[in-house]
Amino acid sequence: MLRSIILAAARSARMEKLVATAPISRNIVSRYVAGTATEDALRVSRELVDNGLKVSLDYLGEDTFNTRQAEATRDEYLRLLSSLQADGLTPATEVSVKLSALGQRFDEEMSFRLVDEICSAAEAAGTAVTVDMEDHSVTDITLDAIHQLREKYPSTGAVLQSYLRRTEADCRELSGKGSRVRLCKGAYAEPESVAYQNRLDIDRSYVRCVNALMRGDGYPMLATHDPRLIEIGIDRATWFDRGPHSFEFQMLYGIRPEEQLRLAQDGYQVRVYVPYGDEWYGYLMRRLAERPANVAFFARSLRGK
Numbered sequence: 455m456l457r458s459i460i461l462a463a464a465r466s467a468r469m470e471k472l473v474a475t476a477p478i479s480r481n482i483v484s485r486y487v488a489g490t491a492t493e494d495a496l497r498v499s500r501e502l503v504d505n506g507l508k509v510s511l512d513y514l515g516e517d518t519f520n521t522r523q524a525e526a527t528r529d530e531y532l533r534l535l536s537s538l539q540a541d542g543l544t545p546a547t548e549v550s551v552k553l554s555a556l557g558q559r560f561d562e563e564m565s566f567r568l569v570d571e572i573c574s575a576a577e578a579a580g581t582a583v584t585v586d587m588e589d590h591s592v593t594d595i596t597l598d599a600i601h602q603l604r605e606k607y608p609s610t611g612a613v614l615q616s617y618l619r620r621t622e623a624d625c626r627e628l629s630g631k632g633s634r635v636r637l638c639k640g641a642y643a644e645p646e647s648v649a650y651q652n653r654l655d656i657d658r659s660y661v662r663c664v665n666a667l668m669r670g671d672g673y674p675m676l677a678t679h680d681p682r683l684i685e686i687g688i689d690r691a692t693w694f695d696r697g698p699h700s701f702e703f704q705m706l707y708g709i710r711p712e713e714q715l716r717l718a719q720d721g722y723q724v725r726v727y728v729p730y731g732d733e734w735y736g737y738l739m740r741r742l743a744e745r746p747a748n749v750a751f752f753a754r755s756l757r758g759k
């Protein structure tokens with residue numbers, strides 16, 4: 455219930471204005487977001503890479519409805535990629551891109567052209583792009599775009615969400631040689647017709663998807679903070695005879711940082727998803743929805759306490 459309310463607030467312009475203008479404690483945002491500038495992204499990436507972790511940088515923004523903003527997002531990714539290369543942070547650091555930030559919702563063709571340019575720059579910088587997955591209304595067009603991108607840039611990554619009923623089949627389809635698939639539970643409010651609603655069903659689906667990806671010949675990227683699913687991932691890797699370099703774990707910046715380091719020290723590859731930029735509102739609200747216990751903490755900071 456609380457989760458649905460927070461996810462609805464994530465899409466509310468009025469709520470966004472209220473939160474953005476409140477004396478919100480910088481600590482809340484900085485717990486989950488690297489900062490607002492390219493330099494913040496580079497600094498945090500350096501710290502993580504020096505600690506043996508890999509990184510995926512996300513320039514925050516979604517639901518862009520004008521061309522200028524979509525092109526500005528593309529420009530920031532191009533600037534970021536050339537700085538990452540200049541600073542020796544590739545290939546350990548890749549980028550994550552949301553097609554809606556490139557205008558997918560109002561000009562699909564343009565969003566494809568812009569993401570193609572970002573993939574090309576990533577390849578030139580010695581790294582890759584993973585295309586984030588958004589709500590179910592864009593699953594098909596996003597997977598189609600990735601399919602086309604992979605013909606030119608084979609290491610382009612896809613994201614699949616275990617809460618969607620279709621995802622086990624998508625995992626089987628995308629488990630072939632060369633594919634990179636990030637498997638997560640899914641962060642949007644979705645209707646029962648397309649998505650499992652309770653945690654147990656979502657977790658069970660996640661395990662079936664792990665099996666499909668680990669059994670295949672691709673490169674699974676298990677994006678979860680869930681201790682049980684991480685253990686299952688390790689178990690399935692052994693079962694399907696995979697070495698620690700044939701898959702990776704992924705977690706979000708600021709969530710279970712000790713566990714990120716522990717897994718890396720145990721010899722697993724761990725990639726931290728690091729968002730940066732001014733458009734932190736939607737991202738932050740989804741993180742709160744995942745863990746309503748954080749809401750009280752957040753509410754206190756809104757009141758300046």
Ligand code: FDA
Nearest residue numbers: 586587613638639640641677678679680704705706727745
């Ligand atoms: P779950 O939410 O059940 O949490 C399991 C445990 O993790 C909790 O019990 C707690 O210990 C800890 N935890 C989780 N969230 C926390 C928080 N906010 N604060 C503190 N502790 C917390 N989604 C999507 O729809 N499209 C996408 O493209 C992506 N991309 C993506 C990339 C990466 C690298 C990650 C890790 C996640 C995503 N997601 C995503 C988000 C994903 O779908 C999901 O919402 C979150 O990862 C939370 O799900 P968990 O699997 O962590 O389990």
